[in-house]
Amino acid sequence: MPEIQINYLAVIIAVVANFILGFIWYTPLFGRIWAKEMGFDPDEKPPGSVMARGMIFMVIGNFFLAYVFAHNIAVWDPETWGLGPSEMSNIANIASAAFFTWLGFFLPVDLGAVAWEKKSWKLFGINTSYHFLSLVVVAAILIYM
Incomplete structure (x- = not known):
């Protein structure tokens, strides 16, 4: 059985980067459209306690994503199994993992929101694009560090 090595510094950096990406994605880039598609008033600001709770949950979720993703990337690395270096470039590894x-x-859950929760295709596009880009960013950090 191989020993899985997790770079915790890379995980923490990935958590922070993913948090920043989420803020940019769902605030200045698509915040108003996302809020409208979710049925929220884009001009109404939630109370501070709601924002704080949401940010805490986001950081926890980002940690789980980065940690488990680091584990999965390591498991698929031939070096983890003592088979020598991978023949894939870092870019190919990032693209494949993400x-x-x-x-x-992610895509099945995002499609389920359209099918069962009656979410719009526009919302699907915003969310699933974020999920994919988030995975690319996290994979890049995990693989290059």
């Missing part, structure tokens, strides 16, 4: 994780775990 794409297949998004395709198998």
Whole structure:
């Protein structure tokens, strides 16, 4: 059984980067459209306690995503199994890890929101694009560090 090495500094940096990406994505870039598609008033600001709770949950979720993703990337690395270096470039490894994780775990949930929760395709596009970009950013940090 191989010993999985997790770079905790990379995980923490990925958590912070993903938090910043989420803020940019859901505030200046798509915040108003996202709020409208969710049925919220884009001009209404939530109370500070609601924002604080949301940010805490986001950091916890980002940690789980980065930690588990680091584990999965390590498991698929041939060096973890003592088979020598991977023949994939870092870019190919990032793209593969992000794409297949998004395709198998995020896209189905995002499609389910359209099918069962009656969310719009516009909201689907905003959310699933964020999920994919988030995975690319986190994978890049985990693989390059």
